[in-house]
Amino acid sequence: MNTTLPNPTLVLEPVTESNLDTYLTVGVRSYCQHYLHLWENNDPHPYISNGLTKEVVEPELKNPNALHYVVQWENNTVGILKLVQHCGIDELSDHDTLKAEKIYLLKEYAGKGIGKAVLQFVEAKARELNKKTIWLDAMQKGKPVHFYQRNGFTIKRESEVTLPHVRPSEKAMWILTKTL
Numbered sequence: 001m002n003t004t005l006p007n008p009t010l011v012l013e014p015v016t017e018s019n020l021d022t023y024l025t026v027g028v029r030s031y032c033q034h035y036l037h038l039w040e041n042n043d044p045h046p047y048i049s050n051g052l053t054k055e056v057v058e059p060e061l062k063n064p065n066a067l068h069y070v071v072q073w074e075n076n077t078v079g080i081l082k083l084v085q086h087c088g089i090d091e092l093s094d095h096d097t098l099k100a101e102k103i104y105l106l107k108e109y110a111g112k113g114i115g116k117a118v119l120q121f122v123e124a125k126a127r128e129l130n131k132k133t134i135w136l137d138a139m140q141k142g143k144p145v146h147f148y149q150r151n152g153f154t155i156k157r158e159s160e161v162t163l164p165h166v167r168p169s170e171k172a173m174w175i176l177t178k179t180l
Helices: 015-036 045-051 056-059 114-128 144-150
Strands: 010-014 064-074 076-084 097-105 133-139 154-161 172-179
Touching: 010 114, 015 045, 015 056, 015 064, 015 076, 015 097, 045 056, 056 064, 064 114, 076 114, 097 114, 114 133, 133 144, 144 154, 144 172
Parallel strands: 097 133
Antiparallel strands: 010 064, 064 076, 076 097, 133 172, 154 172
């Protein structure tokens, strides 16, 4: 079932076998538009092979803890979202915490309020699941961390990308949380 967001032209469609290729294509494209600079030789293969391939996502579709969505705006596929329903961190328990693991939007749709509406969806989903906290990772460099802070997230602590071939100067991340 599609979930319509506060903006009536924005829909989050759960990923199934029938739209998995779209999820992967848009996920890889949006990731590459924003994050190639993180990788040695601008090669994001370590990330793509770890999270945006059929071999990885297909089994996740059978796991009720992982929720994947295709983000559509005005009948265009503009991004992807992955949530992990029960995913604690530090002192925050799995029972009380939702992780927003992937929020990737195509660059050409930036500045249209889509990201904010997707965060509203994440918050509504967390409340529906009786979660007390949402958390996510964001690169320390760049605009996303400021976007999340403007939308009520606070920096919890430092983290870093642990995959191989990340440029050392680009590894630093923040873990951000939002209490509901």
